[in-house]
Amino acid sequence: MSLVTDTLIDDRAAASRAADFADVRDYFALLKPRVMSLVIFTALVGLVRAPAELHPVLAFAALLCIAVGAGAAGALNMWWDADIDARMTRTMRRPVPAGRVTPGEALAFGLVLSAGSVLLLGLFVGLLAAALLAFTIFFYAVVYSMWLKRSTPQNIVIGGAAGAFPPMIGWAAVTGSISLEGIVLFLIIFFWTPPHFWALALLKKEDYARAGIPMLPNVAGDGETRKQILIYSFILAPLGVAPALLGFAGLAYGAVATGLGVAFLALAFDIYRRESGAAADAAARRLFAFSILYLFLLFAILLVEPMFG
């Protein structure tokens, strides 16, 4: 047998073995379910707060398409990043680096779900929402994963836009337009992303260094990262209150957003003034954990506020 044929059969056998080892949960993991849950939640807020009516069945279908589209972007990201995922403790057990799903399968899975989710969203609710979803997938898979992530410490600043689009897509699914309110929701997530990820990057910089990803602490140092976290927190805190100031959220939202914003700033300042050691790590861990709660509470109040008049 020729070497080429041998290699082909070996490759096919290896691919087949890997494919047969994949469980349903591996394909589910390719969709990044934790990111997806945040996407579903924020898109739902966009759907609920938009000033028009959408039939519940269509709203559910739209939400499903947005969730699957976000998941597809996650699968494409895992296909592209399998080499660096294998070098980081946080990501080395993902299906592709662990060898349970072949890169080709992850790519096909991501592409099919991307095309399907965009096409169906366009058919179900409208072209603008579908175009925004397509752009979000492109932005996450190509602009962030393929271009920014490995080339600039501003990767998560610009790439954060991908995670900020879902409420705007939800809004566009209902109204068929982009409005100031949708943009404000976008901006809240956009400016929330850098302090959230940089707090994590301060704790995981060895991991990022091993993978060769130029996160801000690795490139500019911890001091600059802490300063940037504080600057972005100063922008985020007033933006968090903006929905109440602009009149599309109520007093309860305004009060809670103010309190949460002050707490966010206090934790960011705590990171800023602690330069090293266990106390600095603890401060970063606190802000990282609080930032998740912050975004969840802001959007949860936006979601339930209309129910209480």
Next chain:
Amino acid sequence: MSEKPDGIILTEEQRRRRRNRSIALGLVLAALALLFYAVTIVKLGPSIMSRPL
């Protein structure tokens, strides 16, 4: 070229996983069919049967 490559013999675990994937795919397709049906009814409503031929 006389020897044939050995076929791949799946273990019991691999068989179970393949079966689970098949069932999941079947459920997803069934759910999609239901979704298309529901969306069609919602979008077309009572006029679903009254289209010009």
